[in-house]
Amino acid sequence: MQTLAVAEYLNFRHAASAIGVSQSSVSARIKALEETLGILLFERHARGVRLTEAGRHFVERVSVGIDQLDQAVRTASMVARGEHGRLRVGVHALIQGSFLATLIERYREQHSGIEVEIIEGAARENVMRLRADRLDATFVAGSPAFPDCHARRLWSERLLVALPAHHRLADEAGVTWAELANEAFIVRHRGAGQQVHDHIIMRLAGAAVDMSIRRFDVEHITLMTMVAQGYGLSIVGEAKTLLHTSGVIFRPIFDEPETLSCSVVWSPHNRGLGLRNLLELAGRMSSYDQFIIDATAF
Incomplete structure (x- = not known):
């Protein structure tokens, strides 16, 4: 810091005044630094000092380092405050x-x-x-x-049944599990597929004569396309209706108590x-x- 101040003011007295220390302290610190480095940073003359060529290169590099340190401190402070x-x-x-x-x-x-x-x-x-x-x-x-x-x-979402638009229940305001008892279902392997699979079994166990639940390793949009094409019905959370898949109708299950x-x-x-x-x-x-x-x- 004292070296940069002297390089800026090119005068020990002015630099000392700017950073609030004694002139002798600045002079002693610069001399000690030059002895440690083994190079002359400043040439002294009657009205002040001037940078040597080596001193100019040294100050340029130190200035970059100080700027980077200041930026690192500011960034770290912002991170600590959750702002960056x-x-x-x-x-x-x-x-x-x-x-x-x-x-x-x-x-x-x-x-x-x-x-x-x-x-x-x-x-x-x-x-x-x-x-x-x-x-x-x-x-x-x-x-x-x-x-x-x-x-x-x-948060929670209602569970809905996804039906092809041509399905016999598509025009109803909603359905019951009894009406879905003998339908074929399709679910995904990934995501909530296992939960959906288990939920269907829990609701229809004993009610379905020939339960059919097939699982596919596909993304949700592909599964809905398969519903539209008649592969089977599926159960989805309400947010999935925001995807607006063509050819698929979503209906609430009136007697479904869970979300x-x-x-x-x-x-x-x-x-x-x-x-x-x-x-x-x-x-x-x-x-x-x-x-x-x-x-x-x-």
Whole structure:
């Protein structure tokens, strides 16, 4: 700092006055630095000093280093305040207009200095990424309980049946499970496919004479196209209706008492303010009063 001040004022007295120390202190510090480096940084003369060629190169490099250090300090301070940095979020799908998409949109609006990275994948894959510190949070269907992670339920969606537009029940306001008893169903291997499969069996066990549930390794949009083409019916969360698949009709199941709950999962070791801000915003948006951000979780 004293070397840069002398290089700026080219005068020991003026430099000392500018940084609030004695002239002798500045002179002694510069002399000690020159002896340590083994080079002459300043040429002294009656009215002040001037930089040597070696001194000019030295000051240029030191100035760059000081600027980088200042920038690093400012950036670190912003990160510590949750105003700068990166947030890695795992999702199964991001559907415009859904709770999750709205949450991410509002977070980005409120924390413009945070780069939000979206990683799409199956719940199991994203939880593994979370455990490997490759994600800060992931959103999953259901209300999971992981011994090494925190999880909170955020929102729920009605369960609907997806029918081809030409189906005999497509013109009805809704259906009952009894009316679906002998229908063929199709579900995905990934995502919430296993949960959907088990739920259908639970509802129709004993009621269906010849239950048919086939599983396909496809994405949701492909599954809905298969529904439209008559492969079978499927059960979806209400947010999936926002995708507007041609040839598919969605109807509520009148006697379905459960909803599809969705949760956020995060590591108890992640104490970043970026994550905390996301969880607090999610809590404010959630319809569940019991969603409380526990300070001991950070």
